[in-house]
Amino acid sequence: MKKVTILSSLLLTITLSVSHAWSKDIVQDAQSLKGDNKAYIRADGLACYFCAYGLERFFRRSGKVAAYDMDMKKGVVEIIFIKGKPLMLVGELHQIVYDAGYTPRETTYELVGQLEKSEGKYLFHPDGTEQSFPFKSLSILTTDPKKLIGKTVTLKTKAEKYKENSMLLDPVSFTAKN
Amino acid sequence: MKIILLFAYLIISCSGTAFAHAPVFMLAPEAPGKGAFDLHTSLTHSRKGDERYTEAELEFTYGISRDFAVGFEAPFAREEHYEEGEEQSVIQGIANPKAFLQWRxxxxxxxxAKYSSALRLGSTVPVGDKSVARDKPTLMAGMAYGMESLKWYYFIDARYQYNTEDNNSKPGDKFFADIAIGLRPRLGALEDTDTVFFLELNYMNEQYARTRDVNNPNSGGDFLFxxxxxxxxxxxxxMIRAGTQIPIYQETNGVQEPKDITYKLVVELRY
Known part of the structure; x- marks a missing residue:
């Protein structure tokens, strides 16, 4: 009886010791390392945080992710990239979700950076990276893209795999920063 | 050579515990994911008449790929016997280790939500302390199907445990069929404590034990927990998993002590 009481007390204590945080930092000094660039990937099959630890393990191993969060009801994993490190591409994110045991679906990015033009094509260069990505379409823009060149903008975009080491951006919105 | 044979044996063989939100006393069709390494520590305590049996196990599970996992369990067993007017007798030692392969x-x-099915093959490896371990392997094959969601869980499984003959003696083979339903009362945030309640219904059929090809009439039966x-x-x-298995129906052959309650506690760490 005594054993049962001790066990029950232990379980109750653990149950009640609820902590709360909006995102989980997975690198030391994450607050100063968090960049502005984020990715959101919908992963079907996510049903509990413990089961989804497999994702966190891959994020840690990549060395590119400062923090992440999950909205289980929407099935969306939010990834906050480390400042100055290359972004994880949509193909890498899909592979991680698959290897962890889930099914990757839509992936979107929220990126801060500049519009560039190279060889007649518009590209987006996220701040703090050496990467530039082509657009699938710029039809969302109501202004001439030339006017945005060199300005810092926040880009919300869908992304799909493109060639070996790139991704194709399909913008949802552009917001110019001051 | 022995090490190679042992390793090969571990890879192709298996046993009984679980992953993540798996119910405590049955199989679940889960896989920890590619490269995942889980460490389980479990404590099981059961009684039957004048006997008490306690087993502490350390289990390692490794995700070879998204859907394949291998595991190895090292159990420590302690058996206590009480007889009226006699002193308590205790035997303890390292029982036969178990190895398994699970394929989702x-x-x-x-x-x-996730729906999945998995096959598990397992075996004990007869290298344990002979005071508590058999000299021949016990083989197990099982299949599980289940659904995990944010609110509800359900699992069903069927398993067969085959005991090989050991010095003209063969414990009865066992067939298990289990069903479980689980409920998460509240879905929290990423770093909140998560709690799920399960209720399992476990059926076990145990065949007659045999000695020199003769059935022991006081062995085996049907059990429901x-x-x-x-x-x-x-x-x-x-993850901390705790459960109590309570017998609700026992149809035993011949004269046997009835099975009593079994307690099990599992602590699982993921790396």
Whole structure:
């Protein structure tokens, strides 16, 4: 009886010791390392945080992710990239979700950076990276893209795999920063 | 050579515990994911008449790929016997280690839910302390199907445990069929403590034990248990599972002591 009481007390204590945080930092000094660039990937099959630890393990191993969060009801994993490190591409994110045991679906990015033009094509260069990505379409823009060149903008975009080491951006919105 | 043979044996063989939100006393069709390494520590205590049996196990599980996992369990067993007017006798030692291979051969993912089926093959490796371990392996094959979602869980499984003959003696083979339903009362945030309650219904058929090809008339039978359980995850790397298996129906052959309650506690860490 005594054993049962001790066990029950232990379980109750653990149950009640609820902590709360909006995102989980997975690198030391994450607050100063968090960049502005984020990715959101919908992963079907996510049903509990413990089961989804497999994702966190891959994020840690990549060395590119400062923090992440999950909205289980929407099935969306939010990834906050480390400042100055290359972004994880949509193909890498899909592979991680698959290897962890889930099914990757839509992936979107929220990126801060500049519009560039190279060889007649518009590209987006996220701040703090050496990467530039082509657009699938710029039809969302109501202004001439030339006017945005060199300005810092926040880009919300869908992304799909493109060639070996790139991704194709399909913008949802552009917001110019001051 | 012995090491190679042992390793090969481990890879092709298996046993009985579980992963993540798996019920405590049955199989679940889960896989920890590619490269995942889980460490389980479990404590099982059961009684039957004048006997008490306690087993502490350390289990390692490794995800070879998204859907394949291998595991190895090292159990420590302690048997206590009480007889009226006599002193308590105790035997203890390292029991036969168990190894398993689990393959999730089918899964379907939807928003907030996963449906899957898995096959598990396992075996004990007869290298344990002979005071508590058999000299020949015990083989197990099982299949499980289940659904995990943000609110509800359900699992069903069927397992067969085959005991090989050991010095003209063969314990009865066992067939298990289990069903479980689980409920998460509240879905929290990423670093909140997560709690799920399970209720299992476990059926076991045990065949006659045999000695020199003769059935022991006082062995085997049909058993039905109900098992309430709680699964608590204080962080997304730690899972604590505790359950009690209560016999509700026992149709034993001949004269036998009835089975009593079994308690099991599992602590699981994920790396």
């Amino acid at each position: 051969f089918w899964d379907r993912d939807t928003l907030g 109900i098992s309430p359980e709680i699964l608590i995850s204080p962080s997304n790397r730690v």
